[in-house]
Amino acid sequence: MSWPALLALAGGAYAFKVLGLVVFGGRELPIRLSRCIALLPAALLPALIAVQTLSTDDRWVIDARAVGVGAAILAAWRRAPFPVVIVVGAAVTAAVRALA
Structure with missing residues (x-):
């Protein structure tokens, strides 16, 4: 720009x-x-x-990011401390990407 x-x-x-x-x-x-x-x-x-x-890009997808955000939401809902929520989301995203 x-x-x-x-x-x-x-x-x-x-x-x-x-x-x-x-x-x-x-x-x-x-x-x-x-x-x-x-x-x-x-x-x-x-x-x-x-x-x-x-x-x-121009389309909707469900991939490792969505699974990681879902895990982070679940951790936050269970009232986990914020650093734990971040680590859970990142770990789940990394695990799903490693398995895919």
Whole structure:
């Protein structure tokens, strides 16, 4: 990617944020909209994880990554400490790749 393109995209992102401040600057958002906005990060993170885990190029796949994430989810659900969750996910992914 070229520097002019990078600077143009960064400027566009900044302008988009400034536009939000100009439009909604001194006003309070409706309570229903505020509640919905507060839930967006909790919805976006799993969606991003699913896309990165279950897709390759332009298609959906179930491979070692999905099995590893499933094992990590199970470890987290069983309330394992975070480092254990990471190690379980990585170990299961490595084991499935070694067996495949």
